[in-house]
Amino acid sequence: xxxxxxxxxxxxxxxxxxxxxxxxxxxxxxxxxxxxxxxxxxxxxxxxxxxxxxxxxxxxxxxxxxxxxxxxxxxxxxxxxxxxxxxxxxxx
Numbered sequence: 001x002x003x004x005x006x007x008x009x010x011x012x013x014x015x016x017x018x019x020x021x022x023x024x025x026x027x028x029x030x031x032x033x034x035x036x037x038x039x040x041x042x043x044x045x046x047x048x049x050x051x052x053x054x055x056x057x058x059x060x061x062x063x064x065x066x067x068x069x070x071x072x073x074x075x076x077x078x079x080x081x082x083x084x085x086x087x088x089x090x091x092x
Contacts, residue, residue: 003063008081031043044075052074
């Protein structure tokens with residue numbers, strides 16, 4: 001799948017479990033408040049790469065060729081959709 005063809009969605013239960021196991025889920029393994037900004041940025045980029053490879057099936061070359069801001073936005077939207085769906089389920 002090419003980056004341009006991605007349709008943003010939330011993570012499935014199984015995918016979220018794998019994300020938690022990877023140590024990259026921002027809710028379960030947040031970057032400490034006192035961590036330097038570079039550590040926060042690197043964690044965000046690791047999370048984005050994990051999402052692009054494991055959820056959307058992009059290769060490392062496709063990730064590296066994608067516009068940085070667009071790729072980060074898709075990853076952020078993926079997490080936002082995941083959390084919104086969880087909040088919606090908990091509300092009902």
